[in-house]
Amino acid sequence: MALPINVLDLINGRAVESERIEYKKGWNPGPIYRSICAFANDFDDIGGGYVIVGIAEENGRPVLPPEGLGEEDLDSIQKEMIQLNNLINPAYHPKISIEEIQGKNILVIWAFGGDNRPYEVPDEIKAKDKKYHYYVRYGSSSIKVSKDQKEELISLSGKTPFDDRANSQVSLDEISLTLVRDYLRKVSSKLLENMDALTKEQLLSQMQLLYGPPERRHPRNVALMMFTENPEKYFPYSRVEIVHFPNGEAADEFMEAPHISGPVDHMINRTLEYLKINVLQQKTVKVKGQAESIRVWNYPYQALEEIIANALYHRDYQTREPVEIRIYQEKIRVINYGGPDRSIKLAEFKKGKVIPRRYRNRRLGDFLKELDLTEGKATGIPTIIKALEENGSPKAVFETDDDRSFFHVAIPIHSKFLTSTKVRISKTKVRKKIILSSEEIKRELGESAFKILLSMRANPKVTAAEIALEIGISSRAVEKNIAKMREKGYLEREGATKKGTWIVFLTWDE
Structure with a gap:
């Protein structure tokens, strides 16, 4: 039966990383089943892999046209595989498909990440004296596990x-x-x-x-x-929220776009379409001493495409927080709750060399790669950095916390789109302090608002984003509480967005 992939793209390594594909000129069950076992163990949670029988390999690339397999060979191989699959411990049954490529028949074996790992297989599956071992993928090879790898593989049982x-x-x-x-x-x-x-x-x-x-x-x-x-029915808040802040992060004026929800690939496409229509701009710039003008974007589309796709690919679908996109005059910030794997250091993001130890959503990634919405393993950050460099944009800023509860990506606007308007700083009017008890504040404004006030009193220069991390609620909830308190006259902000100070007109008992 056919597989849910484009086989030509698979053979040429366009949708699946090369280390997840193994080419075999002919049917040799020993090494083939060692690779099936390794893919089934899916040690790095990258989604298993494929063994393509009937195509030779040279320097990691397929040799075309294929060698091919005869009709009789295909029939006997399929019958043999039924028996051999039961020799994997526990039994494991990969999906197979017979495909015709350039007039020759080949066999594609899809060895997906198994549900009952760890799996072990005889070193030589047809030997009378069968010696079982665990196998994992190391680069483009299937290898016996070391002692440490075996312990780690066993610890993945049921995970x-x-x-x-x-x-x-x-x-x-x-x-x-x-x-x-x-x-x-x-x-x-x-x-x-x-x-x-x-x-x-x-x-x-x-x-x-x-x-x-x-x-x-x-x-x-x-x-x-x-x-x-409507996946949000099963995974609450699986959506994208877009908010425009025309007057800065601390301002109480903002505009919310309609929430974007639906299947993951639809969310990615609709979000990018919204940004194309409502945010992206191109400018033609004359270069002194050069006949040709250059064109620059306020934000390069390829960088945004990678950021949005990866935010929805790598988000934690058990966390009840949306992917947030905040659009300011000078930057776009994308916030994804469920941060990167703990094995990744923040310094690696700054260097543009990020190789995650394991992937959170291995199957989702495969579907998105087939749709050309994400690229291969560990290529997202380099793609973002390259797109910004080619557009002449400032570098992206990547942020996370020690608990890896969130991941922020901020893209500054291209300098050619910055306005030269002066920031007007008005002096805060002198007001008398309003004295209330802490319980009165909580009753009127709520527990979260009181925590926000405590944070501002401890650090008047704290930002809304920092408050959200400190007290453990979403940034949108912080902004709504701030807007309500400013409307009541309990709070003002003096100074620019980044360097301003909160003025709290409430005082309370401890």
């Missing part, structure tokens, strides 16, 4: 990434075949041709979107993220 887990509260009836069909059409998968001949359960099983025995089949979370009309 399936969230997007690949079954959702036992939801029926597979919730999955939209219209969205599945649209996806298969976009990626030019041959599975689209077989779709009408399959039951819904058969189709979703072939796409590895279901889990459980036949009598209790439930969709995996990634199926709900990609192929339901």
Whole structure:
């Protein structure tokens, strides 16, 4: 049966990283099953891999046209695989597809990350005296695990990434075949041709979107993220919120765009479309002593594309916070709750060399890569940096905390779009302090507002974003509370956005 991918893109390494593909000129079950075992163990949570039989390899690249496999060979290989799959411990059954490439038949084996790792396999699967070992991928090779790797692999037992887990509260009836069909059409998968001949359960099983025995089949979370009309129903606040601040971060004037929700790929595309229409601008600049003018963007589209796609790819779908995009006069800030893996140091972001130890959403990434919405492993940050450099833009600023609870990316506007308007700083009017008890403040304004006031009293120069991190609520909630207190005359800010000071007109008992 066909696979839910574009096989030509797979063979040429356009949608899947090269270390996740292994080419075999012919059928040799020993090394092939060691690689299947390694992919199934998915040590780095990158989504398993593919073994392509019938295509030789040279320096990591496929040799075309294919060597191919005969009809009789294909038939005997498939029968043999049924037996060999049971020799993996625990039993593991990869998906397979026979494909015709340049007039030759090849066999594509999809060895997805298994649900019951760790897996072990005999060193030589056809040997009489079978010696079992665990295998993992190291670069583009399948290797026996070391002692430390074995301990770590065993510790991963039962630790399936969230997007690949079954959702036992939801029926597979919730999955939209219209969205599945649209996806298969976009990626030019041959599975689209077989779709009408399959039951819904058969189709979703072939796409590895279901889990459980036949009598209790439930969709995996990634199926709900990609192929339901409203994923927010299952993952609250799985949406994008866009807010414009025309007068700066501390101002109480802001404009909220309608929330963007829906399947993850739709959210990415609709968010980028909104930014294209409402934010992006291009300017032609004359260069002294040069005949040709240059064109620059206030924000390069490619950088925004990478930031938005990765925010929705890597977000923590168990955290009830939206992806926030804040648009100021001088920058765009994207806030993603559920920060980067703890193995990544912030200094690596600044250097542009980020290699995560493990991926949070391994299956979601594969779907987005097939749709050309994200690129290969660890290419996001370098792509952002390169796009900014080529546009002549200032460097992006990356922020996270020690607990990795959030990840901020700020892109400064290109200097050619900065206005030369002067910042007017008005002196705060002299007012008498309003004396209330702490309980009266909490009753009138709420617990969160009181915590905000405590933070401002301790540090009058604190920003709304810093307050949000300090007291553990969203930045939007902080801004709404600040706006309410300013309206009541309890609070003012004096000075510019970044260097201003909060003036609190409330005083209270301790």
